[in-house]
Amino acid sequence: MGKDSASKPMYEQIFESLRERIQLHQYQVGERVPSEKELCDEFGVSRITTKKALEMLASEQLIVRQPGRGSFVADTADMLQERPNRPAPRAAVKDSEKKLLIGLVITNFSDMYGTELLYGMEEASREHDCFLVLRRSFGIPEQEEQSIQELLELGVDGLIIFPAQGEYFSDEILKLVVNKFPFVLIDRYLKGIPASSVSTDNVGAAREGMNYLFDLGHRHIGFLTQPPANTTPIEERIEGIIEAHNDQGVLVNRELWLESFLSTLPSVFDPQVEVRDVETLVEHLQKYPQITALFAAEYHIALLAEQAADRLGLRIPEDVSIICFDSPNAAEGSRVTHMRQSQFDMGKQAFEMVLQSMQNNEMAVNRVVLPARLVKGKSTSMVKQKG
Structure with missing residues (x-):
């Protein structure tokens, strides 16, 4: 960790330390990284702190978290990647050699929610031989706007957007509607905005x-x-x-x-x-x-x-x-x-809806609603009468 690390929150320091170890190949692809408890012992912090650090690594696609098994170094060459420096501008590539580039703006994701959405989009991108570029907004409207602008400057052919939390929606989304740019909202829809969306019932x-x-x-x-x-x-x-x-x-x-x-x-x-x-x-x-x-x-x-x-x-x-x-x-x-929720299907369908919108060269508004399924666990039982 660098000289300024002491001024950073502990979860960021742990994140940077593990990221450096992965980059230096101290942990090989597929190898398990230390668990939350092991990191607690190593850094003398709570599990809340180490959990956040591991979630940040998962968000950067550096590790894959598997409930019940642990966290493992991801094959980053085979996963969704942020690619801010591309080998050549898209305009310089022959049309016959171009692969469609779809941008994703998402608030954040973790084992709790969002990772399966990405898996669905990743599978769709492979099936259709496309690239998917990821930006996170962390639910901050200004960061969402910036992410959309960056992806458009990168030359994406379509967008999937998980809007920021709350009542705000980006002016950039309004511009997409006005300019009839192909995009789909995921997990929610925005009232009064004529945009296609995929969400849960x-x-x-x-x-x-x-x-x-x-x-x-x-x-x-x-x-x-x-x-x-x-x-x-x-x-x-x-x-x-x-x-x-x-x-x-x-x-x-x-x-x-x-x-x-x-x-x-x-x-x-x-x-x-x-x-x-x-x-x-x-x-x-x-x-x-x-x-x-x-x-x-x-x-x-x-x-x-x-x-x-x-x-x-x-x-x-x-x-x-x-x-x-x-x-x-x-x-x-x-x-x-x-x-x-059917997260995998939501992600895959959102990707395919963007492609369909691009192919049809139209902005037909479709709202797809997918069912959820009740999974009974050990946390519910018949009521125990009080008193």
Whole structure:
């Protein structure tokens, strides 16, 4: 690590140290890198810190994380790569030698969500003999704009965009619409913007998950999410939860909900925010002891719910059941009950929609919605009557 490393957060220092080891071939392709626990022992930090460092390495396609097995050095020549320095401008290459170049702008990705999206796009790029270039925005609108501009300057033929969190949408996206440039939004759509998109049936998925809890006898259920702030997936999940209440003839009690989680936002890297999220949930569960189940908008929030339950001495699922969207372990009988999104199919379909738009030379607007699947785990059970 360099002379300025001491001024950087520890997760960045660990990331840079491991990156240097990989670049120096101290870890060969396919070789396992140290685990979160091993890095904790080596650097004297918490697992939250080492986890972030490994996630950054995965984000840079330097390692592949395999739940239950560990993290392994990736064959970077065979993976999605950022290629800021290309051998020659595209204009200098003969048309017959050109391969289509598709740009991807994504907030971020990890084992929890996003990696399978990339796998789907990667497979589609191989099938169609195209290149895929990646830029991350970390949910920051200004960085999203810059990423789109850079990819357009690079000469991409089409774009796939995972818009930044919240109510903002980039002026660059509006320019794409006006200029009829081929692009597809993924995981969400933007209200009032005539653009094709691929996303999950969030309404149906949330409805199914909530009805599953109702079928287990739960009536006092807390929904845990980041601030909705006009983010369409969250708004749709809320809609599905309300529909499930109507299905069961149960009144919606939003006092039991907690919509203030910030540590899961892609632009937040401060471990202290995660600590505050857990403390807030502990206080919430103390205030509303009638809660018997929690429905988390994403897997990371479910992990925070487990920490809060542990702090209060609540057993899962005996005292409180937990369900969420997605899980790193998608196998049947996994630890956390979850609604599994079709991420691989979403990524592959988004890529193919961009190609279709380019081939047809038209800007027909299509919204594709894919179903999610309920995967029952060990975190939910029949309600235990309190009192």
